[in-house]
Amino acid sequence: MLIKVLGSAAGGGFPQWNCNCSNCQGVRNGTMPTSARTQSSIAVSDDGHEWVLCNVSPDICHQIAATPELIKHDVLRGTAIGSIILTDSQIDHCAGLLNLREGCPHQVWCTSEVHDDLTSGFPIFTMLKHWNGGLVHHAIRPNDAFSVAVCSALKFTAIPLLSNAPPYSQYRGRPLPGHNVALFIEDTRSGKRLLYAPGLGEPDATLLEYMYQADCLLIDGTLWHDNELAATGVGSHTGKDMGHLALAEEQGLITLLSTLPAQRKILIHINNTNPILDESSAQRQALTEKGIEVSWDGMRIDL
Template structure:
């Protein structure tokens, strides 16, 4: 089974369209050692032709162009995208759905009841797509049961509820519900190996800790290096934790968390444009390397 990272950046991508921080400005000018990244999404396949998208980034068209396997050309009009699974209802994870509107049949869409409610009312993407290809909504339960998603019959997906906020446009933004945001354990039933995916992870609950300990590969939140990163740079009035992200450095940070995990690979994804780890030669990258932690890049493949 292959897991392909389509996009590895946080919302806005890298460089962000309106940002002139040292990272974004340096990338545009070619003065730093870094590569551009699109907004976070992954794809999962057993046969290399049929792919499940996990989140649908606003950059989905560029990601399809960069990954020809998503366009297998078995017919005059064709796509390797067999279904989409959403981790939450955030704009940077769902608005790519609108770019799939030319599909000939309703798009199978797996999401929790809370996410489906937000996408039918607060941000009515599913209602809009009802005028085009249509949506085949398939609610995900968060009761501890795994599910399979055809045609990936040898793969199981186990949703893990995360403590996080719903999007700003959700009617219960300040009243969190289980299912607003999930992590996902993806298991290859043939090899027995698994990956835990959580691009937005603000708190390590006992359930999340257990899921991370069981996984062979971790693909987790790499948004900010320090909690006050965006405050210090004048980019936001919020800390990383206030935005629902656990920073890498500092007491209780993601580095400390990953140090206690037995996984064979530990990879950071959903990297904000402000994060110094985007620079290949940054001292923060050396710190990560010393702890055996990788930094995701668009096009990276993981075999399970």
Template sequence: MKIQILGSGAGGGLPQWNCNCTNCTSARHGAGEVRPRTQSSIAVSENGIDWILINASPDLLAQLRAHPELQPARAIRDSGIAAVVLIDAQIDHVTGLLMLRERTTPLPLYACRPVFDDLSSGFPIVPLLSHYCGVERNEITLNEPFAIPAAKGIRFTAIEIDSKAPPYSPRRAASAPGDNIGLLIENVASGTRAFYAPGLTSASSAVREAMQSAQLVLVDGTFWRSTEMIDLGLSDKEAADMGHLAQCGHDGTPGMVQLLDTLPRTTRKVLIHINNTNPILNHHSAEHAVIRARGIEVAHDGMHFQV
């Protein structure tokens, strides 16, 4: 199966429109040390023609222009996007659904019930789309494998993860099962697997098991330090308060780097959903050197994998 990284940045992308941090300034002025990135999304395909979009970024239209394989042009109105799977209801993962309203058939949408609840009330994208293309609602059940008709050779399994519901959700302070998931994506014919989880506060035994079983892991690379946003004067919240496990450990808690160190050496380890403040974005930085020495990659838009 084929996996394309459409967007590798966190909310706001890089450069973020109102940010003048070191990374945003470098990306904006093309200095070369930091590559621009759109907001987080990947696409998965069995045949390279029909694609399953995992999350619909606000930058979706730019991502489609950058990936012509998602526009096969078989008819006067056409798209390679056969369905969309949502891992949460965060604005940077769902706003792009509105860009798909010109579809001529209802949009097949896969999500857990709490996500559909939030997208029908606090941020009512689903009822909005009913006035345009319509939505074919497919409810995901945790830990139960499911297939999508356009990619029958791929099996998806939703793994419950510890993260945060969106700020507009009534469950922001106490997330419910299904508010956030990681996706185990399996090539049925070969048995090879990828695990995608751009937002992780911690790693449960189920998450660790999924990561151990995967040949490719695409996981939360949002922050280098837990106090990164505080140190820069951009927020009063630590990484965990925003639903993310920083790469560096904090107060005796192992970080994402230490978690990835436990995986088999043959596993391809990629950090995705990278915030514009994270020093690993600069390939000349000491932090970037640390993760590269451990065999960890920094995702960028346009990366592709065969799993």
């Protein structure tokens, strides 16, 4: 299994276009050892030729341009993206579908809850019907394994997460099990397994079982502290409000990751305020000492 990290930042990217926090200023003026990042998305493949796109960020056109594997050079118009899977209906994970309208129809796999949000509060499916049939929905049932139109050696399972529905969902504050899922991806030839969870509010027993089985965790690294937005002066929401488990809390993600046997533990969906973006920071050093990696745009993972 091949994994390409197309975007490793949380919503707004890094630097965030309207933010002058110390991190964003540091990357803009080159005074902080780091790299710019686009909004979170990955692509997976079983052969390196056909790919499954997992989430479609608003930065998708730039991400495709920066990823030669996704460009087909032997056709007048086309792409190596054969299927799309959405883990939720958040803007930073699905708004990029609008930028892919010229390539419609696209085969899109998501839960009924995500599909409902994307035909009502944020009706991307409805809007894109006007472009060559738009988006073809394939329903995902949580906890049931499925395969997609390409990459037949890969088996996917959507695992419900304790998180939140987006602000435009009628279920904001009271999400259903299908509003947020992690993807457990198994290569049926090698037996290697990836858990992809860019949003993670609170792990339950079911998710923990899959986390213990994974050879590689590509997992939510949004915030260092739960009150980080308030502490940096850029907002009032906590990580828990937004459906993210912070890294450094007493029962935070670092504590959890330290108990898991995965060969690689990699953070994705990193907010622009998170101090781990500074490669010289004490927080980044603490992660390195625990064997936890921080993803970057263009990162390739071979399983």
